Amino acid sequence: MHAWQFDRYGHYSEVLHWVERATPEPGPNQALVRTVAMSLNFPDLLIIQGLYQHKAPLPAVPGVEGVGSVEAVGPGCKFEPGDRVVGFSHSGGTLADYFLVDNHNAWPVPDHVSDADAAALSVTYGTSYFALEHRAHLQPGETLLVLGGAGGVGTAAIQLGRAMGARVIGCASDATKLGICRKAGAQEVINYRSEDLVERVKELTGGRGADVVYDPVGGDAFDLVKRCTAWEGRIVIIGFASGRIPSIECNRLLLKNMAVMGLAWGQYVDRGSPLVGAAQEKLYGMLKDGQISPILYRTLAFADVKQGLAMLEAREVYGKIVVMR
Ligand SMILES: NC(=O)c1ccc[n+]([C@@H]2O[C@H](COP(=O)([O-])OP(=O)(O)OC[C@H]3O[C@@H](n4cnc5c(N)ncnc54)[C@H](OP(=O)(O)O)[C@@H]3O)[C@@H](O)[C@H]2O)c1
Structure with a gap:
């Protein structure tokens, strides 16, 4: 071959x-x-x-x-x-x-899923679904902040966040990518290269901060979002596309009753978790209903x-x- x-x-x-x-x-x-x-x-x-x-x-x-x-x-x-x-x-x-x-x-x-959609769906939507549903327990009405919002996992997170009833803020580094965040369903967007991320998040949330932060970028972006996460907020670590693994002071977690959690979708697959197959079926259903679309x-x-x-x-x-x- x-x-x-x-x-x-x-x-x-x-x-x-x-x-x-x-x-x-x-x-x-x-x-x-x-x-x-x-x-x-x-x-x-x-x-x-x-x-x-x-x-x-x-x-x-x-x-x-x-x-x-x-x-x-x-x-x-x-x-x-x-x-x-x-x-x-x-x-x-x-x-x-x-x-x-x-x-x-x-x-x-399933027959209703095209080859291209099937190829595009498992890793990115599986990751974002597990992150938002299984790890962060995103609730309707909560604010979801998505870093790298125009990327593979980011667009999936925005679409799924909207489908779960959240108010979604998409972050990206240029105007074209911000347009993609909006196309994916973000109600608000922030250019985290040219705007003050912390101030903008506070502005958009009435000073409260984001309830759930979806972070596939890490590095400097993480250093900022840890300062604009809400009381009882959850930051889900997805990856480090920026190239730097950041860290957080534990007193922030204590004072704000915050949580930082990891999500590695492939670990659920490797461990043979039945949640993965159930999530695939759920995602194919959402695709059929038009709630998500790669x-x-x-x-x-x-x-x-x-x-x-x-x-x-x-x-x-x-x-x-x-x-x-
Ligand atoms: N945990 C898991 O289960 C899981 C599953 C799949 C992927 N991942 C990880 O998630 C991350 C994103 O994956 P992806 O497939 O969505 O990638 P992608 O489509 O390339 O998106 C990555 C986004 O990160 C942003 N970014 C910031 N700094 C960057 C840099 N120095 N180089 C490249 N991109 C940069 C870019 O958006 P802006 O230009 O707008 O900043 C880009 O859109 C990767 O680290 C990947 O390993 C984790």
Whole structure:
């Protein structure tokens, strides 16, 4: 089969190559999936550099999310050949003609969901759904502040926050991205590059601060939002796209009865949590009802994966990049 492969860790422009490699064989509880659509995610950049929490054994194929039809199954597999499925793999593997999934990290895709939507939905919406519903317990009428609001997980968080009845403030670094935050459903937007984030949040919340902060950015942005989170507020840590892992003084948590919590969606998948499959079904239902709708920045051909990674790296992407095979 053909695949994008790296033999050593490094920058994708140097180490990622289009190669012919052996098609994997499904073992017990596994299915071999013939890829139709894949999505690119920020972690792909980290995985190829060996900087992600999961290191793929070399030579490795990147890509954590893919959609396709089941070609062959191993003993005990929950799928049948011909099933249309979406699969997730922490250590990569989907940017290939075929990829393997296990029973715990793949789900059937209903007919009403397009290949592109299925490829764009699991990681970003799964992450944002778990963050807002399962971790932060976002309530109708609460204010949700979304950092990196035009990004993959950010647009999903804005849409889900609105669907959950919150008042959503989207934050982004330029006018185009602020427009995307509004398109996703944010009632208010803040340019956190040019505006005073703390003052604007206080202004928009009558001095109270945001009840829930969704943070995939970290770094300087986190240093600011910890100063404009409401009494009994919750900050959900999603990632550190800015490149810096921040910290917080515990007295802030005490004095404001605040909580800072992490959310790593892939950990629920790896631990075989039944919540993941239930969330997938819930999200497909919300898609059908028009409550959510993935925003696609580009749909690329399989040969153009490196261009897509360059777009992610340049911070120009809004929503998702989907690759069609
Ligand atoms: N916890 C989980 O389960 C989980 C799941 C998926 C992703 N993540 C993490 O969440 C983060 C965002 O992922 P994503 O797929 O949404 O990425 P994305 O689409 O590239 O969005 C990231 C956003 O972060 C902002 N940003 C701020 N500083 C940046 C920088 N130096 N470089 C790039 N972007 C920067 C950008 O918005 P502005 O330009 O508007 O600031 C960008 O839109 C990543 O750290 C990723 O690893 C975590």
